[in-house]
Amino acid sequence: MQTVTLSLYRFDPLRDRLWAFAQMGLSRWPLARLPGLRFWKLMGSGTGEGFTPIPNTAVWAILCCWSDPAAARAGLSAPVLGRWSDRATEFCTLTLDTVSARGRWSGAQPFAGAAAPTGPLAALTRATIRPRNLLRFWRRVPDISARVGEDPAVRLKIGVGEVPLLHQVTFSVWPDAQAMARFARNSGPHAEAIRAVRDGDWFAEELYARFRITDAEGRWQGRPIHEVLA
Template structure:
């Protein structure tokens, strides 16, 4: 059994709870740094709409974390005081558990996601398993305007794609540090989106114009989840 990655999403209702969540972007760091078995972790805010916009969404926050395995991940998220505080304040919470399949690049100078093997399953197997994609980048300040001009076309394309089960844009620092996360029925449908249209054009620009100072691309098998988002599990549509 290899590394498990958890992404916990929290939606806050009242202004008081939203302000608390914003405050926790700094205050939760000490608690998380002391949490047993927790490896790499990041606190993230989100964007408005689909999440792929430069305007912050003050209602939605996320915690990305790595653990030795899924049983440990579930226990720590369920039992630790810091995650309990988030659940108590939030109007809705959802955590998805992931097994890394591949990862290239760095995040804050490290390689946080560790596949258990050289893509444990075959490409044939991947075609029939729910998959997730995560990208993270530090955007060069000199190209911020060009980057954000591209985003609406990508957001529109992913929003209209009936294959995507879940998608959101996150960020550690607004405008400069960006994370995208999406869940797909299988690797084939994920690849079809990545290689066509506005998304493919943006990737080509990234490569040719050097948009990012640091970047990471990772793929995961979706193993399980707990909680709801918009009233149900986003994984229900994949069953």
């Protein structure tokens, strides 16, 4: 069964932020050689909680799709990822099973599986924004981000991406499918943005996925990650 991991890293000193930026290129070759790693992305983040076009040089993310749990366990212990965790001020890793996924990412369909939607669930959306729609897209984001932050059900939210402005990923954790559905149904800016995207053909490529969280390790926002998600 495929296993997905999302690792978040925070770097405080400037020298470590510069190191992380350099790893956007230097970590690619050793990641590509890890056994069982079928798909991966190195990503930066935006300021605040990531939902802005202004880069945050402190927070970075690595998403990995492994062939099975054994490959994930071995890969997360590999030197290339060990260097990231050793250097980071704080880091955490979420282990995920795919509940559902539709769309493409860099021309691929990376997420496979149909796990039961039990326990805390994570939602991931990813899009390549058409350049002609950049201004309209980023005008919508602050309202949506504010609504997510105001929702008492959301456990964790972050915006990351491969290329600033153009390639965007949102990741959020919810206590259950009902809470996730209530936000999608009742949030005015979110619903309006979805309609605008469909009507205006804003995205050149998009993907939507839900995951069941099977494990969480490390610290984030100054607390053990399992407390953040509780």
